[in-house]
Amino acid sequence: MTKMGTGKTAGQQPMGGISRRSVLQGLGAGAVAAIAGKAGFVDHARAAESLNYMCWEGYNTPAILDPFQKANDVAVSVDLITDSAGGFAKLAAGAYRDFDLVSSDSPWIARMGPAGICRYIEDADFTEQYAEFYPQFRAPFAPLQHEGKATGLPTRWGWVGPTVNTKFDKLETWSSYAPVFDAAYRDKICLLDWGDWPIMPLALYAGVNPYEELDQAALDEVRKVLRAAFKNTRAVVADLSIAQKGLIDGSFRALIGGGTYATSSLRLAGHDYIQSIVPEPRNGLKQGIIWMEATGLLDNGKNSKLPVDFLKYIVSPEVAVKLAITEATSNLVPNQKAEALFTEEQKTALQMDYMWTAWDNSQFHTVAPNIDDMLAIWQEELSAR
Template sequence: MTFKKTMTDRRSVLRGGAAAIGAAALGGIGSRAHAATDMRLMCWEGYDKPSIIDAFEAAHDANVSVDLITDSAGGFAKLAAGGYRDFDVVSSDSPWIARMGPAGICEYLDDEEFADVYADFYPQFRAPFAPLQYEGKATGLPTRWGWVGPTVNTKFDKVETWASYDPCFDPAYRDKICVLDWGDWPIMPMALHAGIDPYKELDDAELKEIRTVLRALFKNTRALVGDLSVAQKGLMDGSFRALIGGGSYCTSALRKDGQDHILSIVPEPKDGLNQGIIWMEGTGILKGTDNPELAKELVKHMVSPDVAVELAWTEATCNLVPSQAAEAKFTDEQKAALQMDYMWEAWDKSHFHSVAPNIDDMLAIFQEELAAAN
């Protein structure tokens, strides 16, 4: 087995180059010694799309400077260490937007003030939206989402085969499994398969069981891959029968190019536990922004129906959005690429991703078993 030992964020490979460009472009920008119309946004790739930023700047006579995130935890650490004073708005993975509340670094959003925005959302995302609430107050609004489950090429395998994660441990699939080197994303599904809810406090016996299931997974794993393009190539040519730890994020770019035989699915519930995971990004306002009203307008802009379509459909990847009003604006081809006909089945069979209490323990176990397998 060939393993890549560097632990990366699920999107750092895609965004590393863009982040370097963004950092160079922002090199001369200081903190909030700006004109009233200057805004600074920390975000993932996609939110910086010119069609999104330019439209906001033109509508509000504003200048938006962008700092791209390559690691959601690292971005949060930067903000929590005092960097929040240098930004007005942040778009990141939802657990980190939610954590801005207890960290005391966000401006809470008044759900009533955003009632017209929530009215455009699917019912699943309307206020009060628990994943982004802290002590009954909203830390941000949801912006993009998708699910984590096996990614398969139906030219080489049947979707029905992946009604569970059993093939990951089947000798018939030895050296045909690709595990994505994306932090906790490949760990959580394996814990669920073992009958353990990784989003609660775990005891020693449960951590030992997670170690056992990861050890078994690595016995069948052909490669641990951090580069999405490499993983996609192996899936396309049949070298990999499934990608583990990615899901809809892995398939969208291929399906966008017409490769509709590539699918990400969610296994059936097992031992009373859903087997999929819903990931989501959110957008919030940093505490002490010099432009609170303009910051609110930027948040509303990011979730407006027209912008939601732009945010869903980017160069690197394509993702679902919470805006129900945006659905009619997608073409049939876009809906197919996004697997919109499957999204609520995936939702119903999934847990919502949050920060797991024992994630450091699980990451350490993952690395230890990876080293042993090598």
């Protein structure tokens, strides 16, 4: 799920969701150092080829990179992303010439097409990979299409809905976001300060589709629903570990704006009484949100086969499982064959028995035309809280 939405850059529309990553920036810095120390698997100075890779944490773990480096006599150099918009802006400003691949949030991979920095993949060259995917992710996969061409392949996904501690509450109570505004839940709710992620579901609850162009009346409704949520909320938290601790000990009955990204690692650690669900449709709008990461190739003029091989490698069943279960987070993957490689414990942690219910009752996260306006409203109402 994405991180924290920021301002516009010329020629681009912002996509929120960067903030889920911001909570891991401290880990990212340490992880880079740790990985640098472990990456002695391949002598970078003597490797026959090099591959420059921009990605989120998790994609750069030695368990994923080292086998590919050894098998292909290649040195993979990693530039770790700390926010989706920043990574895209860097590439669009000219750095795309220096990179071969990027793994980021799917709206930014899709935007590489109209930005003219994408090396499109030929679906026919990835028939084996698509055949391994769940049907929902097979070609032509609309969220990654631009003018009939694929800008990348999906790599990780999940959903955003209320994250509930069932020791203290019933899931049925959260068949809508109504408890966020219920006086009975005053000081029992935590909003995650993760850019657009808490905004989008609350907007949907108010009957506003944030993925459409919004007029002033719709933006006024967003303001009203956020103001009401802030008044009934105990805390607005950016640090995931603090939010998770409060959820476990009952200080918070629910987290809003995190979904499976905030849940799966807790469940894998034994807290299986914590679940992320999707509320029922309201006012004709699906109330859940599907987030997804993807990996795309950069049009750097080299036309090398190696990035294509790496893209096929990163979505393969064996690697997908490693990408799904990392030290930082645990997330679903689009490869259907990978499901047989997960342990029952991992499947339970990822809520695999619920994932298609969530999918069917969710919006797919795309670029929100008015994200700047909504983020400004969030900050204004938060300051006035």
